[in-house]
Amino acid sequence: xxxxxxxxxxxxxxxxxxxxxxxxxxxxxxxxxxxxxxxxxxxxxxxxxxxxxxxxxxxxxxxxxxxxxxxxxxxxxxxxxxxxxxxxxxxxxxxxxxxxxxxxxxxxxxxxxxxxxxxxx
Numbered sequence: 084x085x086x087x088x089x090x091x092x093x094x095x096x097x098x099x100x101x102x103x104x105x106x107x108x109x110x111x112x113x114x115x116x117x118x119x120x121x122x123x124x125x126x127x128x129x130x131x132x133x134x135x136x137x138x139x140x141x142x143x144x145x146x147x148x149x150x151x152x153x154x155x156x157x158x159x160x161x162x163x164x165x166x167x168x169x170x171x172x173x174x175x176x177x178x179x180x181x182x183x184x185x186x187x188x189x190x191x192x193x194x195x196x197x198x199x200x201x202x203x204x
Contacts, residue, residue: 084130084204087165091132094164096140100197101133101187110186111179111199121159121173125201128169133183135195147174167202174198 084102091099103111108126115122125131144161159171175183180197183189191197 087167087202088132090166091134091164094140096137098135098195099132100135100189101183103131103133103199107183107186110182111175114182115179116157116176118155119157119173119176121157121171122175122179122199124159124171125173125199128171128201129203130167131199131201132165133187134198134200135189135191136198137192137194137196162200165200165202167204170200170202172198172200 088099091097101107103126108131111122111126117123144163145158147157147160149156149158157173159173162170162172174180175197183197184191
């Protein structure tokens with residue numbers, strides 16, 4: 084785990100905020116929109132890192148929105164910077180972003196977005 088954290092520290096535009104605990108994951112599971120499949124998958128991994136990124140961070144590695152049966156879905160996105168098993172990433176909804184910001188007392192800049200990266204070791 085420490086190797087993964089160290090490898091992420093040097094990535095431009097990315098900041099590590101927290102390793103979410105089970106309480107945080109359960110809260111997200113209860114509140115997050117069911118169409119945000121990427122977030123729901125990321126919190127079902129053994130480890131889920133909460134990251135923030137700004138506009139200098141790279142573009143997503145895949146499509147962030149899919150339309151299926153007239154439903155808007157937010158699929159899991161690859162995150163190749165994490166060298167682990169079953170890695171997925173996704174941006175939480177604004178509701179979850181604000182909740183985590185408040186609960187974890189995060190000091191984010193106005194243009195910082197949050198990102199969840201889930202993986203197994």
